[in-house]
Amino acid sequence: MPRLTITLTDRAHQALEDAADRQGRSMSAIIEESLEFGGILRSRTAREIVARARASAGLSDEDAMAIATRETRLHRTAYND
Numbered sequence: 001m002p003r004l005t006i007t008l009t010d011r012a013h014q015a016l017e018d019a020a021d022r023q024g025r026s027m028s029a030i031i032e033e034s035l036e037f038g039g040i041l042r043s044r045t046a047r048e049i050v051a052r053a054r055a056s057a058g059l060s061d062e063d064a065m066a067i068a069t070r071e072t073r074l075h076r077t078a079y080n081d
Helices: 010-023 027-037 046-057 061-080
Strands: none
């Protein structure tokens, strides 16, 4: 895996460290995700995103589907009001 050295302001570096601590992830993971959201990397498919989220949350397929269904209904209700 290639390595890269970047220079950040103290403020940006501290914010990145704080975010990594809060999220329990590495700074590299946060930077890669930011590259995806910024359109620099190809976005993951919805299926990949859901699988990753479900695995990290420790949800069963049934629990994940129940949450997704509930959230979709709430969103649609709020949108139609």
